[in-house]
Amino acid sequence: MQRKAIVFGVTGQDGSHLTDLLLSKDYKVVGVARRCSVDTTERIKDRMGCPHFHLVHGDITDVHSVIGILKENEDVDEVYNLAAQSHVGISFKQPGLTWDITGKGCLNILQSIVDLGIQCKFYQASSSEMFGDSYSVDEHGNKYQDENTKFLPQSPYAIAKVAAHYIVRLFREAYGLHASAGILFNHEGERRGENFVTRKITKWIAGYQRWLERFHTSHNDAALAFGDNEVYLRGRLDNDEGFEYPKLRLGNLDACRDWGYAGDYVEAMWAMLQQEYPDDYVICTGKTHSVREFLDYAFGYLGISDWSNLVTIDPEFYRPAEVDYLCGNASKAKNRLGWVPKHGLEELVQTMLEHDLDENLQNIP
Numbered sequence: 571m572q573r574k575a576i577v578f579g580v581t582g583q584d585g586s587h588l589t590d591l592l593l594s595k596d597y598k599v600v601g602v603a604r605r606c607s608v609d610t611t612e613r614i615k616d617r618m619g620c621p622h623f624h625l626v627h628g629d630i631t632d633v634h635s636v637i638g639i640l641k642e643n644e645d646v647d648e649v650y651n652l653a654a655q656s657h658v659g660i661s662f663k664q665p666g667l668t669w670d671i672t673g674k675g676c677l678n679i680l681q682s683i684v685d686l687g688i689q690c691k692f693y694q695a696s697s698s699e700m701f702g703d704s705y706s707v708d709e710h711g712n713k714y715q716d717e718n719t720k721f722l723p724q725s726p727y728a729i730a731k732v733a734a735h736y737i738v739r740l741f742r743e744a745y746g747l748h749a750s751a752g753i754l755f756n757h758e759g760e761r762r763g764e765n766f767v768t769r770k771i772t773k774w775i776a777g778y779q780r781w782l783e784r785f786h787t788s789h790n791d792a793a794l795a796f797g798d799n800e801v802y803l804r805g806r807l808d809n810d811e812g813f814e815y816p817k818l819r820l821g822n823l824d825a826c827r828d829w830g831y832a833g834d835y836v837e838a839m840w841a842m843l844q845q846e847y848p849d850d851y852v853i854c855t856g857k858t859h860s861v862r863e864f865l866d867y868a869f870g871y872l873g874i875s876d877w878s879n880l881v882t883i884d885p886e887f888y889r890p891a892e893v894d895y896l897c898g899n900a901s902k903a904k905n906r907l908g909w910v911p912k913h914g915l916e917e918l919v920q921t922m923l924e925h926d927l928d929e930n931l932q933n934i935p
């Protein structure tokens with residue numbers, strides 16, 4: 571019989587990849603999207619006409635809305651909660667909203683499932699941000715995080731995720747719910763939101779390349795000059811429009827992240843719900859790199875080895891508290907789910923850059 575899944579957060583990066591995966595496995599997918607004054611379905615536009623995909627409006631902060639969706643789909647087999655205010659920096663500016671969506675939203679879904687007596691499996695999108703400043707140390711002195719590392723959250727976002735994580739654990743134990751949490755480390759790709767650091771970098775590089783091409787020049791051209799905030803073409807500046815390009819403005823370049831490819835990570839979400847028993851799993855690549863190293867890879871793809879005059883540090887992008895080091899250990903997922911990541915960082919950077927360079931080409935008027 572055809573299985574049915576509800577995906578909260580279907581318009582996001584992971585929601586769109588998960589929808590692709592579930593449809594490829596012949597599921598019927600009910601995707602939940604918030605009402606917005608602009609169209610937010612760009613990432614799932616190719617799925618909109620699909621007979622097995624049904625988009626409904628709903629908001630996880632509104633328990634009536636959640637109950638309505640669940641009641642209409644009482645035969646649902648799997649519920650995935652990917653909905654969140656997912657930007658860590660923004661969570662410092664909108665902590666209340668972040669709490670309502672990222673923390674309490676999870677409770678709204680779980681309590682509704684229990685109250686309605688729905689027999690389904692549940693997935694919660696937990697996060698490596700929950701570890702914050704905390705890490706374990708292996709026998710060689712290497713720092714890592716796994717399912718046994720304690721949580722020391724460093725942002726309103728991470729605190730909301732820890733609360734949701736413990737709600738999942740409680741509902742599993744108190745009500746016998748098949749509720750699992752994937753503690754996912756950073757995962758990126760061509761569908762990543764444009765204000766996360768990886769995509770911000772690849773989008774900027776694609777824009778810069780397009781600007782160089784427009785003026786039939788290259789990064790090594792002696793005519794290029796560098797101001798505090800912009801790159802410009804010498805001699806053509808004063809009244810000519812478009813002869814300067816704003817530099818890439820970033821915050822902390824020393825933070826280290828374990829970056830993987832989003833398409834790989836949704837396979838782990840699905841695998842968790844195919845297990846006989848619910849559990850928590852760390853999902854990551856096991857390799858960590860600084861933002862600075864990501865810049866090396868990304869600019870290196872265009873043959874630019876020294877990017878220092880293209881990037882400017884802007885305190886606006888520093889956070890009141892930072893997570894300095896994330897590097898996961900996914901041994902449990904490998905042993906129990908048979909899950910391993912298929913893409914490394916170099917491949918990830920290449921995929922994102924190729925996509926963004928291509929998109930720029932297509933947008934030439």
Ligand code: NAP
Pocket residue numbers: 578579580581582583584585602603604606610628629630631651652653654655656657671675695696697698753754755756757758763
């Ligand atoms: P994302 O691109 O920001 O997507 C978040 C989704 O949640 C969007 O569809 C958004 O809708 C939706 N949403 C926000 N508030 C909502 C509300 N009140 N009601 C219903 N839907 C709402 O995030 P992502 O990268 O796909 O991540 C998916 C989940 O995994 C999130 O929970 C995130 O916190 C978590 N996570 C992500 C990573 C990562 O590296 N990507 C790592 C660990 C955990 P709009 O389109 O309307 O904004």
Ligand code: GDD
Pocket residue numbers: 656657658659696697698699754755756757765766767768770819820821822823825826827861887888889892893896
């Ligand atoms: N966004 C952003 N923008 N980050 C910057 C910038 C910038 O201009 N400059 C430096 N950074 C640094 C941040 O301070 C952080 O240390 C690192 O780059 C990564 O930032 P993000 O890409 O915003 O991701 P994140 O690690 O904070 O959070 C992402 O991963 C979490 C899992 O660890 C999000 O997807 C979360 O939702 C997710 O839970």
